[in-house]
Amino acid sequence: MKLAKPLPAYLVQRFHGWKATTFSENKAWYRRLADEGQRPRAMVISCCDSRVHVTAIFGADQGEFFIHRNIANLVPPYEPDGNQHGTSAAIEYAVTALKVAHIVIVGHSNCGGVKGCLDMCSGHAPELEEKTSFVGRWMDLLRPGYERIKDIEGETERARALEKQAILVSLDNLMTFPYVEEAVKSGKLSLHGLWNDIGDGGLEQFMPETGTFQAV
Amino acid sequence: MKLAKPLPAYLVQRFHGWKATTFSENKAWYRRLADEGQRPRAMVISCCDSRVHVTAIFGADQGEFFIHRNIANLVPPYEPDGNQHGTSAAIEYAVTALKVAHIVIVGHSNCGGVKGCLDMCSGHAPELEEKTSFVGRWMDLLRPGYERIKDIEGETERARALEKQAILVSLDNLMTFPYVEEAVKSGKLSLHGLWNDIGDGGLEQFMPETGTFQAV
Amino acid sequence: MKLAKPLPAYLVQRFHGWKATTFSENKAWYRRLADEGQRPRAMVISCCDSRVHVTAIFGADQGEFFIHRNIANLVPPYEPDGNQHGTSAAIEYAVTALKVAHIVIVGHSNCGGVKGCLDMCSGHAPELEEKTSFVGRWMDLLRPGYERIKDIEGETERARALEKQAILVSLDNLMTFPYVEEAVKSGKLSLHGLWNDIGDGGLEQFMPETGTFQAV
Amino acid sequence: MKLAKPLPAYLVQRFHGWKATTFSENKAWYRRLADEGQRPRAMVISCCDSRVHVTAIFGADQGEFFIHRNIANLVPPYEPDGNQHGTSAAIEYAVTALKVAHIVIVGHSNCGGVKGCLDMCSGHAPELEEKTSFVGRWMDLLRPGYERIKDIEGETERARALEKQAILVSLDNLMTFPYVEEAVKSGKLSLHGLWNDIGDGGLEQFMPETGTFQAV
Incomplete structure (x- = not known):
């Protein structure tokens, strides 16, 4: 200090x-x-990456979005164990205090955190497997997603698939929070999953009917 | 999903x-x-609050700032216990992988998280003291700051003082990360503490010589 | 020495x-x-004039702009004749080595070089027409621009028009460099033309759709 | 366009x-x-490099410095051959029209142009030797400097020495301009040679008595 x-x-x-x-x-x-006081319409959970600012992409001004940003835009499962959970605190506050109408998970291409997860899960980043690696332990959240995409051919394709899994895992974990589940079921809250391609400015969204991401 | x-x-x-x-x-x-890939000059840690977007305040475009946002812009102390620490993961990535030259903590006026902490610590918010309250447990990080300001007269004054403590506690905790300490000491990283007044657009910075916040 | x-x-x-x-x-x-090493986002070509510093106008810090400054912010056509071409060397380095994403030509009001060109082309500055005049030979680059504006009434109006021609001639000449043309066509580089009014702090940009300069 | x-x-x-x-x-x-109109006290000739802005280093405001920037802050010898010489035009204008009292050559560490010259002269950059390479032809100006330092041991030491030669060659070439020589001899103009260390913020100046660069 x-x-x-x-x-x-x-x-x-x-x-x-x-x-x-x-x-x-x-x-x-x-x-x-x-x-x-603020009265944001939506909560956005996006990556810390300096190349993805949702306020720019959505022309959002002060007051519109309550924004939590962490490595790889991940949401952990609901674990009220008395420990510190910064992401869960942000979700709790957004849903129970601010009563946002939307939670938007925004993933993106060329994500360094997701790349690290890929390396770690495939055995190429032992340093991330150490107990002392905060990035490694954080990316453990994405291991279930890795299992689903590990057989995809091509490193780029696998990375893109895992970036999208980061969004799907987060949407799944969101629903483990009782107040999220309740608000979604009662129609007070809707969830959205987006993936931004940095290089070509594309935006895809998860469509539950088809189970795929489609260009917005 | x-x-x-x-x-x-x-x-x-x-x-x-x-x-x-x-x-x-x-x-x-x-x-x-x-x-x-990105090569941001600075990491910014600011609040999720929808009223404070640092990219606007600093005219920062894509690529400039690596931004982590959580409730009350708090940094926990270094605790490599194998659990998930999203904020610590972001700091580790910014300092060791991206090698940012600055970490800027940006606090602000009218902070809901800080207000909750004030209520909780003064015994007026039992719901935040419950083990299941993520916001409460997260705001525990600010308890050492509360101890230093609890005798200030006037609720508004106390809240402002605690908002600034959130910045000072975070600056202190940052230095408990060995790579942060090392980088600061070797001149590769500098830390900055800012407080933004939402209503009048003011910006104050912590000046170590005087130990006070002064208008920028 | x-x-x-x-x-x-x-x-x-x-x-x-x-x-x-x-x-x-x-x-x-x-x-x-x-x-x-540096990784500037943009190259700026502006005048040597002491009254126009683009780092001030754009709040740009070290590392942001690769800046070439010459008399009247002129770009010569591509002429790989083995002679020394300082401006062309700067462009080659910016585009092929640094891979800048933007080249911004910044002209300005009250430009002494442009004034000299006007005098020379209208026969009022014989000293600039001499072979030994470096300024005169440099301003020859702007002669095609003079032809397009020579009939404008009013000396001030003519000078302003020629200042803007200096920007347009430079944008045209930029496209004669094969790597500039290639990068522009493939979307890796964009060109911008600006004119700064020193006295009133105005900034106009060239809009290709209308073929005119408009206030930013 | x-x-x-x-x-x-x-x-x-x-x-x-x-x-x-x-x-x-x-x-x-x-x-x-x-x-x-402008009435700058000094002309500065510095590199296009985005990491060296003399207005910052010298706290210079609008109106103080007439600034020419090119690759490696080089001044060619006086050659009134009727061709385009942007640097010579800037010098002619600064000395004969603006009557500046100082010309300051500002070189710097980690200079990409100087590095290219070193590679080219030592036979490691055939692409820079081609007639079509503007950077190569421009750096030919520094060949006389290379001859003086080529036997220095250590690549870093050689690069630093050549960066300083770029300043000395430019000071020498400045004196080949008759109006520069005349103004210097009559005490109306003084020349200065500076070298800036980007990483440690150092500034050295050429001291003619000792023939060396010394910290300012």
Whole structure:
């Protein structure tokens, strides 16, 4: 803490630019958001990856999306064991306190976390198998997905399939949260699974009828 | 999973708009980002709150920031116990794989998670004290901060002080990660603590010399 | 060389100030830039004029823009004749080695080079027509642009029109470089034409659909 | 030209931020700069490299430096052969029209152009020796410098030495311009040679008395 440093000057300058334009033009809205609290329509769970910002893709402004971002956009199963579960806390808050109407899982191409999982599960990344590897233990969540795609031919194809499994595993795990299940069943909440192709700007969504991802 | 639904039409429409404009104008950059991988300069840890999007505040485009968002922008201490730690996984990946040059903790005013912590610690939110409350257990991380501010007069003042403690506790906990400590000490990484006032668009940063937050 | 002098004290002082602040706050980033090499997103070609610094206008920090600056932001046509072509070398390096995603030509108002071209082409600057005039020979690149605007009424209007021609001629000449053409056609590179009004801080961009410059 | 695209949205946003802050706060100065013309004190010749922006290092604002940037900050010898010489045009304009009081050559560490020259001169980059290579032909300017350092042991040491030769060759070539020589001799112009270490933020200057570069 003693080691914290001042913000780099280029960010200070950009902040002042934002304040004098975007903030200034939307002052009334920011004031209301502060006074009345947020009321986001949707929760988005996406990857930390710097190449995928859902606010850009969906032109979403302040107040629209409650956004949780973690490695590989994963949702763990419901485990109320008294330990710290950051993702589960975000889901609990979004569903029970904010009562969002949608939870959107957004996966993407070229995902480093998914690539690590592929390497680990196929025995090529022993360092990720160590108990001390937070990334490895986090990606254990995707092991059930790996089992379903491990026989696919071609490394690229396997990685894409596992990226999509990360979305499906998360949708499955979401339903293990009792308040999610209840809200979905009573029609108060809907779940969505998306996969973004970074290089060609594509967006595919999971269609339950066919069990496949299709271009939006 | 069977319950997943198609994306709401307004988001489909916005996506197509983004693709025809922003994506199309930056096609070459997205292609390069996909082919060469990301190389973000900074990791940002901010809150899921829909009112605080750091990409907007800092005019940051795709590729600049690796962003982890959780309730109350908290970093847990280093605990390599073999359990799932999403925040720790994101930090490990940012520092050891991406080798980011900055980690910026961004807290904010009117934080619901911090408010919950205040209520819980002062005995006004028994539901958060239950073992099954993910939000409560997550906010336990901020208890050391509560101890330092509990005697401040005025509820608003106490909440603001605790919001800032969330940043300081996170900066402290960051330094318990051996690779963070090593990178900070060797000058390869710098840490920054920011607090954003939603209503008036202010930005304060923690200044270690004075031990206080000051307007940027 | 024997005649080189020590740096003026005011610049020495400013350098030490920069090192103690900006550099120190961004040490880790500079170290990474040195170790990993640059990966700029865009190349900017702008004028040497001391009144137009694109890093300021676009809040761009170290690492973002590969910048070539010459008199009147001109790009010569592709001429691989074995002679020295500094601008062409910069373009070749940016496109083939750095693989930038954008080339932005930035022209500006009150351009001395463009003014000289106007005088020369209208017969009022015989000294620029001499073989020994480097400025004159350099501004010959803009003669095709002069032909297109020479009948415009009003000296100021004519100068502004020629400043914009400098941008258009450069965009045209850029496309004569085979690797530029190839990258543009395959979607790996996009070209942009901007004109900055120094006095009122305006920025206009060339819009191909209308063939005109429009405020950004 | 028909292929020019609109400016990426993030740059549009940053421009508006700059206009509302930096420009707005300095409106009077920009107006004067536009009305009265520029009167820069110094010309700076530096590299296109995205990691070295002299305006940052020297805290230089609009109006201070007339800046020419090319690959490896090279100045060719005076050759008034009627061909296009962008660098020579910039020097001619700075010295004869703007009457700058200083010309500062700024070289730097990790220079890709200098590295290419080293490879080419030592026979390891045949592609740069081809007539069609603009980078290769441009780096021919540095061949005399290569001859002086080619026997230095260690690749890094050789590269650093050649980076400094790029500054010395440029200082030498500057003096072949009659108006530069005349202005230097009459005390109206002074020349300076600087080398910037990107990774550690160092700045060295050429000291003619010792014939070496020394920390500023």
